[in-house]
Amino acid sequence: MRIHKEGYLVILIFGVILLLLDLGFYYLLSEYNFIYIPLIAISVIFYFFIIRFFRYPKRKIPKLDNNIIYAPADGRIVVIEDIIENEYFKDKRTQVSIFMSPLNVHVNRYSIGGIIKYFKYHQGRFLLAVNPKSSELNERTSVVIENENGIPIMLKQIAGYVARRIVSYAKEDLIVKQGEDLGFIKFGSRVDILLPLNSEIMINLDQEVKGNKTIIAKLKK
Numbered sequence: 001m002r003i004h005k006e007g008y009l010v011i012l013i014f015g016v017i018l019l020l021l022d023l024g025f026y027y028l029l030s031e032y033n034f035i036y037i038p039l040i041a042i043s044v045i046f047y048f049f050i051i052r053f054f055r056y057p058k059r060k061i062p063k064l065d066n067n068i069i070y071a072p073a074d075g076r077i078v079v080i081e082d083i084i085e086n087e088y089f090k091d092k093r094t095q096v097s098i099f100m101s102p103l104n105v106h107v108n109r110y111s112i113g114g115i116i117k118y119f120k121y122h123q124g125r126f127l128l129a130v131n132p133k134s135s136e137l138n139e140r141t142s143v144v145i146e147n148e149n150g151i152p153i154m155l156k157q158i159a160g161y162v163a164r165r166i167v168s169y170a171k172e173d174l175i176v177k178q179g180e181d182l183g184f185i186k187f188g189s190r191v192d193i194l195l196p197l198n199s200e201i202m203i204n205l206d207q208e209v210k211g212n213k214t215i216i217a218k219l220k221k
Helices: 005-029 033-053
Strands: 068-070 075-085 091-100 107-109 114-122 140-146 152-159 166-168 181-185 189-195 215-218
Touching (some): 114 166, 189 215
Antiparallel strands (some): 075 091, 140 152
16 A cells, blocks of 8 residues: 555654554553453554555546546535635636545645646634535635636635644646645545636536546536
8 A cells, every 4th residue: 555755754653652552551451351452453453544544546647638627636525516716716616625534535636737826825723624614714725727728726625623734735836737746634624626617517416536537527618
């Protein structure tokens, strides 16, 4: 299983802590097998899930096309609606939101390639990521990518109630390729996609999607 670089330090720290705890269980409770063996088993299972959280599957784009919007993350579609986007576009956009549970792959990827026209990190709250207000109130990043046809979309990485750490590799004027890593959100979160109103939406509410695999929408040239 390939591990994302954002997990190296976390996995090391948890490994050391759990090893010390297991040694403590052994020395303190070695005469009580019915107690320390289950405790050690629980710590091993927990460590496995920590490692699994940072898994980094290889995901090739089926067809490179910057007018096709691929899912930027794994998860479930929780919002498809038209909204007023006040941060950058200041007009109506179609919002598609993907909720990532702690069991999903948490790598975030660029839905299209192009030039980053705008990037901003916002401090904020930690509402549940399924809450519609999390798009505007939670800690988040906003990234606008413009493709070669001059069509921009916005991706928002949004921290949730459990997630307290957003990693983004975006910066203004950076040229990015479709499917490359945008960043990582640790332990449950959400990604919003803000699209032109005339985009052809290809998914449905409650649909499970996969980053770099599921087509979210097609842009009109």
